[in-house]
Amino acid sequence: MDETTAKIKGFIVEEFMPDVPVEDLDDDFDLLTGGVVDSLGLLKVVAWLEDEFDIGVDDSELGPDSFRTVAAIKAYVDQARETAHAE
Amino acid sequence: MSQTAIRSLAAHFDEQVERQAGAPALIWEGESISYGELQGLADASHAELQDARLPEGRPVGIRAKKSPEAIGLIVACLRSGRPFLLPSIELAPETLAQLFAQAGTSQVLSPHGPRSQSAASLRALVDEARAAPETAGAEWPPAGGGDDVTFMLTTSGSTGLPKVVPLTASGVDAFTDWAADQFEIRPGTVVANYAPLNFDLCLLDIWATLKHGGCVALVDQDRATQGGYLADLINDNGVNVLQAVPMLYRLLIDVHREDGRTFPSVRHAITTGDKIPASSLAELPTLFPNARFYNIYGCTETNDSLIHEFAGLAEGNVPSNVPVGQPLPGVIVRLQQDDGTALEGTGTGEFMVWTPFQTRGYLKSSLNEGKFVTLDDSGDGRTYYKSGDIVRRHEDGTLTLEGRADFYVKVRGVRVSTQVVEQAIQEHPAVVEVAVIAVPDELAGARLHAQVRREADAKLNSLILRQHCATRLARTEMPSTIEIVTEPLPKTSTGKVDRKAVAAALERSRANG
Numbered sequence: 251m252d253e254t255t256a257k258i259k260g261f262i263v264e265e266f267m268p269d270v271p272v273e274d275l276d277d278d279f280d281l282l283t284g285g286v287v288d289s290l291g292l293l294k295v296v297a298w299l300e301d302e303f304d305i306g307v308d309d310s311e312l313g314p315d316s317f318r319t320v321a322a323i324k325a326y327v328d329q330a331r332e333t334a335h336a337e
Numbered sequence: 338m339s340q341t342a343i344r345s346l347a348a349h350f351d352e353q354v355e356r357q358a359g360a361p362a363l364i365w366e367g368e369s370i371s372y373g374e375l376q377g378l379a380d381a382s383h384a385e386l387q388d389a390r391l392p393e394g395r396p397v398g399i400r401a402k403k404s405p406e407a408i409g410l411i412v413a414c415l416r417s418g419r420p421f422l423l424p425s426i427e428l429a430p431e432t433l434a435q436l437f438a439q440a441g442t443s444q445v446l447s448p449h450g451p452r453s454q455s456a457a458s459l460r461a462l463v464d465e466a467r468a469a470p471e472t473a474g475a476e477w478p479p480a481g482g483g484d485d486v487t488f489m490l491t492t493s494g495s496t497g498l499p500k501v502v503p504l505t506a507s508g509v510d511a512f513t514d515w516a517a518d519q520f521e522i523r524p525g526t527v528v529a530n531y532a533p534l535n536f537d538l539c540l541l542d543i544w545a546t547l548k549h550g551g552c553v554a555l556v557d558q559d560r561a562t563q564g565g566y567l568a569d570l571i572n573d574n575g576v577n578v579l580q581a582v583p584m585l586y587r588l589l590i591d592v593h594r595e596d597g598r599t600f601p602s603v604r605h606a607i608t609t610g611d612k613i614p615a616s617s618l619a620e621l622p623t624l625f626p627n628a629r630f631y632n633i634y635g636c637t638e639t640n641d642s643l644i645h646e647f648a649g650l651a652e653g654n655v656p657s658n659v660p661v662g663q664p665l666p667g668v669i670v671r672l673q674q675d676d677g678t679a680l681e682g683t684g685t686g687e688f689m690v691w692t693p694f695q696t697r698g699y700l701k702s703s704l705n706e707g708k709f710v711t712l713d714d715s716g717d718g719r720t721y722y723k724s725g726d727i728v729r730r731h732e733d734g735t736l737t738l739e740g741r742a743d744f745y746v747k748v749r750g751v752r753v754s755t756q757v758v759e760q761a762i763q764e765h766p767a768v769v770e771v772a773v774i775a776v777p778d779e780l781a782g783a784r785l786h787a788q789v790r791r792e793a794d795a796k797l798n799s800l801i802l803r804q805h806c807a808t809r810l811a812r813t814e815m816p817s818t819i820e821i822v823t824e825p826l827p828k829t830s831t832g833k834v835d836r837k838a839v840a841a842a843l844e845r846s847r848a849n850g
Contacts, residue, residue, distance in 0.1 A: 267798070269799050270800040271798075274801075279804070280807070284815070285803055285817065286800075
């Protein structure tokens with residue numbers, strides 16, 4: 251597991267399902283359908299991402315699909331960092 | 338149902354005494370009490386009733402824990418045609434006193450005699466309650482008269498004073514005949530009595546049995562959660578008929594898993610009072626190799642109204658959503674839609690019912706509004722009881738329970754039944770029991786919290802459970818928080834999961850951070 255994915259999983263498990271071992275959370279588990287993250291939870295995730303990875307998340311990008319799975323969140327982080335480097 | 342005329346409970350008990358005085362009527366703490374001996378207990382109580390020179394036609398109160406003496410006291414009341422209020426002894430003394438005052442009881446009796454210390458202090462409380470302005474003026478007699486009233490039971494009432502439900506002799510007579518016919522209760526039949534004495538369930542397992550000459554094996558209330566004791570009671574006495582809430586079956590399953598015991602004497606196993614989990618149902622044929630299995634649906638106001646017999650449980654034919662069943666003979670069902678019309682065909686509606694056993698209404702007639710409804714369009718002048726249960730009628734005519742009308746909560750503006758959520762979680766094989774409660778939330782209106790007890794040796798966490806629920810529930814139905822525990826969830830006095838206690842514990846733990 252790469253470092254970014256591990257961090258994301260660690261946060262989600264600690265925050266939303268402390269009884270679950272990190273390794274049980276699959277990259278493509280649907281966090282929204284599974285009820286793990288609801289709209290309020292999504293705000294927590296975004297605040298943490300901004301803080302942890304020093305990226306800005308535009309409100310307009312707050313569509314649920316960007317954060318539906320751990321894999322989607324990682325892809326979002328990677329892209330945001332690349333954009334930041336390019337600038 | 339038998340075609341013979343309905344027979345009176347009291348008269349028929351006397352007949353049993355004449356016919357088979359030496360036959361066992363009760364089994365209590367391992368001892369057998371014959372019909373003749375029970376008659377003796379009833380005679381003693383009857384003499385006390387005479388000595389007390391009670392005013393004619395006024396009810397008495399009975400405060401009694403389950404015992405042969407308490408049953409003798411009730412027989413004495415039935416024989417002398419004296420109405421009696423039989424509330425739960427677990428109620429607070431002040432609540433009991435209010436109920437006794439409301440029912441206009443002239444005396445509160447207990448099998449330990451009217452002169453016992455606790456009886457005296459309760460009497461003082463009743464006098465006080467009688468004088469209090471809010472209860473002054475007893476509600477006795479009920480609308481429709483009190484002449485033919487026998488048992489007065491109370492609803493388990495979630496809030497406020499329990500409601501008093503007067504039952505008529507004819508209703509009790511008709512019910513006890515149905516029950517004996519349906520479950521083959523006759524001389525030689527042993528019927529277990531699990532419920533406390535004040536429960537309507539006793540009309541089946543105690544009163545139908547004594548009326549028809551069978552033997553009642555009484556479960557001591559103080560040991561009602563001890564699986565080993567219950568298993569012994571069933572096997573030592575050769576119990577043939579068993580009626581209980583799902584909790585009893587759960588306890589017996591645990592015993593079976595531990596020592597492999599089965600219960601071959603049981604011919605009819607009835608579950609009632611709560612929805613039995615499919616995981617429990619699936620194991621019943623192993624525990625009871627010679628039994629037929631039933632779910633019964635009813636309430637104190639109407640007594641039993643629906644019955645479902647499970648077919649093919651042993652062959653793995655286990656419904657995840659237990660049908661509530663078919664109407665008992667003479668019972669009329671109506672599913673009322675939101676617009677007030679009766680549902681024809683498939684769909685959901687509030688369950689309304691008329692039964693031959695039902696009360697004419699609560700003792701306090703002001704409580705009847707909205708609960709007992711006489712419908713003009715039915716044309717039969719019958720008064721239906723509105724159960725508050727939402728029921729679905731399927732294409733094949735079977736009825737299933739969707740939930741209590743009052744279990745519906747709004748989550749993000751969407752109507753959600755916490756019972757539907759509980760049902761979905763319960764379907765996971767590692768789940769023993771579950772309580773889903775609505776927690777008030779500023780943003781969502783309400784959020785759902787699930788408290789789940791898993792099998793001790795099962796691997797289950799919130800992620801596994803969420804994956805399980807994702808295919809069964811809508812987004813709004815998915816609990817926001819799931820807590821998984823191994824210890825039993827709190828139960829009410831009736832053995833159902835106590836959601837209020839779960840909610841209170843959750844609130845306490847939140848308050849403590």
